[in-house]
Amino acid sequence: MQPLTRWNEDRGSGSGTAGRETRLAAFVSGLWPFGLFKDATRGDLYARAAARQHNLRMRARLPRYLLKWFVICCAASAAIYACDAMAEDVGRRLDVFVLMAAGSGIVCAYAICVLFVIGYAYLSLSQLDR
Numbered sequence: 001m002q003p004l005t006r007w008n009e010d011r012g013s014g015s016g017t018a019g020r021e022t023r024l025a026a027f028v029s030g031l032w033p034f035g036l037f038k039d040a041t042r043g044d045l046y047a048r049a050a051a052r053q054h055n056l057r058m059r060a061r062l063p064r065y066l067l068k069w070f071v072i073c074c075a076a077s078a079a080i081y082a083c084d085a086m087a088e089d090v091g092r093r094l095d096v097f098v099l100m101a102a103g104s105g106i107v108c109a110y111a112i113c114v115l116f117v118i119g120y121a122y123l124s125l126s127q128l129d130r
Contacts, residue, residue, distance in 0.1 A: 076108035
């Protein structure tokens with residue numbers, strides 16, 4: 001049984017594409033932590049202080065996201081090495097393994113960038129806590 005949400009009220013029973021979109025939203029929120037944080041630069045003094053305290057509490061969740069992206073980076077690196085090893089036999093021709101190694105390289109580069117951004121956010125929030 002699905003919980004009653006605004007999406008289910010607007011779309012009816014929640015079956016069909018609504019279920020797929022909620023699964024996609026859950027997948028994205030499992031990999032992207034920045035939806036958890038609030039803007040601490042807007043509002044009056046109390047709203048900014050509340051947002052800052054909320055962000056400091058959410059900082060504790062960032063190491064889990066760092067670990068997830070580190071595992072993704074390691075898996076992409078392993079895929080690069082595996083696809084590169086399989087692509088050595090083809091010579092100078094363009095093969096599916098070359099394309100898979102290139103795609104894995106793009107995923108690995110993106111994962112490294114996300115690791116730096118999440119690490120920077122964690123460290124900057126740690127400095128605010130002092």
